[in-house]
Amino acid sequence: MNTGSSKLPIYGALAANLLIAITKFVAAGFTGSSAMISEGIHSVVDTGNQLLILLGLSKSQKPADKKHPFGYGKELYFWSLIVAILLFAIGGGMSLYEGIHHMGQPTEQTDPTWNYGVLAAAFLFEGTSWVIAMKNFLKKKSKLSFWRRIQNSKDPSIFVIILEDSAALLGIIVAFAGVYLGHTYENPMWDGIASITIGGILALVAIFLVIESKGLLLGEGASPLVIDGVKKIFQENASVDSLEEPLTMHFGPHEVLLAVNVQFKTGLSAEEIEHSVDDLETTIKKEFPIIRRIFIEAESISRSIKK
Template sequence: MAAQGSKLVIYAALAGNGLIAITKFAAAGYTGSSAMFSEAIHSVVDTGNQGLLLYGLHRANRPPDQKHPFGYGGEVYFWSFVVAILLFAVGSGFSLYEGVLKVMDPHPVTNVFVSYLVLGGAIVFEAGAWIVAAREFNKTRKGRPILRTVLEAKDPSIITVLLEDSAAMLGLIAALVGIWLGQVTGNPVYDGAASIVIGVILAMAAIFLAIETKGLLIGEAAHPEVTAALEGIIADQASVAQINEILTMHVGPSDVLVNASLDFKDSVDSVEIERAVTEIEAKIKQAYPRVTRIFIEAQNWQEHERTI
């Protein structure tokens, strides 16, 4: 379900950005607007990024094998990090470069009405893609604050598209304002300044996305609420004397690894321990289908303390 939601968001953004990019390039060539050209590059980068996210989701669906026994869910994290790099290097870099050139050698924007028409249409299309992404994002919130949900998100594809669409909306507004100021003041420098603003917006979005994806790449734990629930399930098992430690890690957006060290009661024999382990695994997987790998270690708590 989560993967289907991610793909819906990406397909909507891919279709919108592809059409918008073509329109922006035509308008940039016709009007000579630096801000419009930066926006065209931005849309091309976004289109390529969405293609990479779809590729990452496709690669992540491969089943585990001998070389990767925990599966390929991390592919989504890797390609999301690549998207962040491209957004910074290509999108932000081109916009800043084009903006600085225009500021150093300003020239007036012609046929301003065409720019307004294209940017207005782009805002409408981007708003539609943003609404689709926002709806999928809200399904994952479950009443939590927006910023907290973003920081704790385990599926970077939806966050990436939502962030890109938000940056795109801000960039379009910056381009619109820059072209308008250049028209009313007669000073074409504002057009170049708008391109620089677009570059800064993309750089900030890329840096934020890179930081978030980095945490997932190096191994991020499941939500604290999930860990607390796992502790509750294990504690309910009568044969467990003490929970020594529970370690969780997302190896993919919908693939959680759980490693638990448990101290069983001295009166419990090996057969009962095996039965208890089976019951614990079954209850955890029933409550949290995303937990796909569970490793339970039976260990005296004192011995456990000596080994950590």
């Protein structure tokens, strides 16, 4: 599995979030801002999440063995589910708690200059990480909308980073608004509201990631584009009479299993059918390199054996 290109946005996000988390907590210590504490927690969770995604990528590349004959590609999907759970429980949960606690026991804030400076730097770093991830995601052209491409993506190492960075940028804007409104109107409740809003954003992103990761773990099929292309290859083969709907399953972002039931034309010998099967497998793997394993059930052969 080629995952080298997928690691670039992860490394960028990891470095950015680690530095940002430190500066946010320093700023929160000087100013007492609840929103800044929530943002610091968010950056710590994001840093840990990127480490987990890297762990998943590493484990997913282990070669197949007797215990796991189809390989370890789904390790990445498992760790992306853990990332979603952590984002919801720690990122969203603690931000909500901090905001509610701050509203119940508001803390008088000092000069917000620290907060503004840190948030500006955080926006710059997060924005850079987001741009890297987006370029990596959009380098393959598609007619689908951006949101549909995110939903159809089978690579958590890309869409997790994009969604986390997007949530981080939105969270920074909310934190800035909370700090600004709190000091402008001398009402610390705005800071607590901002913290609760940040928690809500993280919880929504986490729920989406849980849904996507669950689908991938259960075994999502290949994209309609791949399935239609596979059907076309079979239909254009002179030896094929008809075929049932191909069955596919992702065992990783770049590894798909294909199973298809084919009715070959009558009058073909076993040797001719075998040659056709070899040609079909070669053509499919050349056209769609992500299809690593192909199982073709030849109807005419099966029927002749039963007779």
